[in-house]
Amino acid sequence: MGPQYLFHKALNFLSSVSGERKEALETLCSRIAESQEKLIRKAEDEMIYCTEKCRGLCCKNLDLDTIFTLWDFIFILVARAEMETVITGQLEEMPAQSPSPCPFLRNREGPCIFPAFVKPQLCVVTFCCGEERIKEEIRRVNRDFLLLCFAAQKARIANVLRHAWRPA
Numbered sequence: 001m002g003p004q005y006l007f008h009k010a011l012n013f014l015s016s017v018s019g020e021r022k023e024a025l026e027t028l029c030s031r032i033a034e035s036q037e038k039l040i041r042k043a044e045d046e047m048i049y050c051t052e053k054c055r056g057l058c059c060k061n062l063d064l065d066t067i068f069t070l071w072d073f074i075f076i077l078v079a080r081a082e083m084e085t086v087i088t089g090q091l092e093e094m095p096a097q098s099p100s101p102c103p104f105l106r107n108r109e110g111p112c113i114f115p116a117f118v119k120p121q122l123c124v125v126t127f128c129c130g131e132e133r134i135k136e137e138i139r140r141v142n143r144d145f146l147l148l149c150f151a152a153q154k155a156r157i158a159n160v161l162r163h164a165w166r167p168a
Contacts (some may be wrong), residue, residue, distance in 0.1 A: 003068045003103060004091050010073035010082070011114055021155040023133035028151055029078040032144040036124050037117040039137035046127045046134065059110065060101040067102075071149050079118045081085065086113055121145045 017025065039045065050058075076083050087104070090113060094103040104113045112119065125138045 003073075004094070006068055006070050006090060007091060010070055010077055010102070013074065013152065014077055015071075016019055016159050017155050021158060024151050025074070025078050025148070025155070027074050027142065028148045032075055032141065032148060033079050033117045035137070035141045035144045036119060038041050039124060039141055040117065042137050046131075048131065050128060055084060057124075058126065059105055059112065062102060064103070067122050068120055071152065074152055075145070075148060076114065076118055076120070080115055083114070083118070087102055096133045107122075110115065 067074075076087070083136050101108050102112075105111070106113055112123070114120070114123075119140065125141050127134070131138065
């Protein structure tokens with residue numbers, strides 16, 4: 001499916017959500033950002049290893065279809081709506097067949113374009129080493145993304161039902 005498809009699907013989904021459901025998504029996205037902040041702060045040593053030893057090697061050698069999800073784009077767009085134009089620009093520059101590097105590395109080399117505590121799920125919970133010490137924080141981020149997934153699915157179902165019962 002690719003990140004372009006998922007990004008546009010997230011935009012379409014968010015344009016159809018309003019009111020109480022939108023507030024629920026905003027609350028969950030705030031929780032995810034808080035969970036990411038706790039994880040990244042506790043994983044300071046692992047992040048130093050990533051940036052100084054690996055130099056973001058995993059960001060430069062990845063299969064895009066296994067990294068980015070619809071939920072990632074929903075999270076990023078709700079948490080930081082201004083990222084829409086930045087993401088659009090990065091995706092437009094992405095070559096058609098490009099398994100690497102990540103399209104969200106500035107100038108295809110880095111650093112990552114996403115703000116510190118507003119990153120795709122797998123990007124923020126995956127480390128080269130030392131995950132045992134931060135296992136609980138990783139679990140919390142994953143749980144919060146799962147809750148976002150459920151809330152988004154609930155909103156999608158509500159939209160379908162609302163349109164199905166609308167008089168023609």
